[in-house]
Amino acid sequence: MRYSVLGVAQVWDGGGAPVPLAGGRLRSLVTVLALHAGRAVPQDTLIAEVWADAPPADAAGALQALVARLRKAVGRDAVASEPGGGYRLVAERDAVDLHLFETLLHDGEAALDRGDPAAARTTLSRALALWRGPALADLPDRAAAAARPEALRLAAMRARAEADLALGRAADALPLLREAVADHPLDEAFRAQLIRALRAAGRTADALMAYEDARTVLAETLGADPGPELRALHAALLRQDPRPDPDPDMASPGVPAPAPGGGAGARAGAGRGVDADRGPYQGTADPQAAAPVRGTSGRG
Structure with missing residues (x-):
């Protein structure tokens, strides 16, 4: 599976086909989990990022239902449950376009530093091609989180x-x-x-x-x-x-x-x-x- 958050959140399966993600909340959940790919995200953090200042009355139950929808879309094994109600996206960091972009940027800058502009140009062009729109576009309060990307x-x-x-x-x-x-x-x-x-x-x-x-x-x-x-x-x-x-x-x-x-x-x-x-x-x-x-x- 590959995950993209440099634009509207998108998921691709192992064969490269897009996985339908119906609804902004579901895409917000994918975005938050992808930002922390391979690491547990506490329940409170997920609720705050997905719903911002307007969480539902039963936020924990709503989050659980949203995770169930995501598992139905990407497979149960792709989202692991963590102690205390948190969740973890089971994916390598470079399976997320933002993290891959950072890796390529680092490599491109290193190529420039060692005097290899041809390698730098190839690597940096690949990095920039990953962008499909504003970073973390589906977060309801994206300004602070998107500043660094x-x-x-x-x-x-x-x-x-x-x-x-x-x-x-x-x-x-x-x-x-x-x-x-x-x-x-x-x-x-x-x-x-x-x-x-x-x-x-x-x-x-x-x-x-x-x-x-x-x-x-x-x-x-x-x-x-x-x-x-x-x-x-x-x-x-x-x-x-x-x-x-x-x-x-x-x-x-x-x-x-x-x-x-x-x-x-x-x-x-x-x-x-x-x-x-x-x-x-x-x-x-x-x-x-x-x-x-x-x-x-x-x-x-």
Whole structure:
């Protein structure tokens, strides 16, 4: 059995056929159990996650009935009973798309770190293809639980774009980066990657327009100027610099140089990411773009 929670919850049987899951509560139960695949989930936790602030009068009985429906759909042996009324999804972690995604993200970042952008691109493309919609879409109160998966998706997008740039495939990176900038207009790291990709594709005029758009959005939304990396890229564009990245030693007077490591380090933005529960992504003005980048994909 395979379980998907990166979008509306779905289950596939051993032959790859979808298993019907009738009703939002049933999909919510699948989502919570899949998040903890292989581990016991206490009854109180299941009730709180499946019904949020509106549990039924007999919540324990309703949960038991919901588990019975799930067992009928996926097989009795797929959901084990635990002492105290809890339940456990009998599945390997990588049988759940979210956990597989985290594994692939970790492996893709590791490939970039060891200087193998081709392997990184293949692995990260596979990771991003697992997403079918918003993470944990069936949870009635998904915002907090989905923050970390959504942040990891941004990390995978940054790393995939960086792999494309390292491979000289700037044109392949442009659709992903345009989507990322549209969805996260205050994220300077994505904007910097978009400008780099346009410049590498020989589209200097478009790169200058992308910088001007970034400057305007930041000024109108935050009352702020672009950060050091964007300003250094702008200076390089004005010099018609043919190099793929601005040289810190050649920055214009008064223009702060970008952070060291404009190659692998730049794939994640101007700074390293942090775990989603420790604060916003460093080097971006978009609080929704919080994304751990290296060694934060949360395996295990």
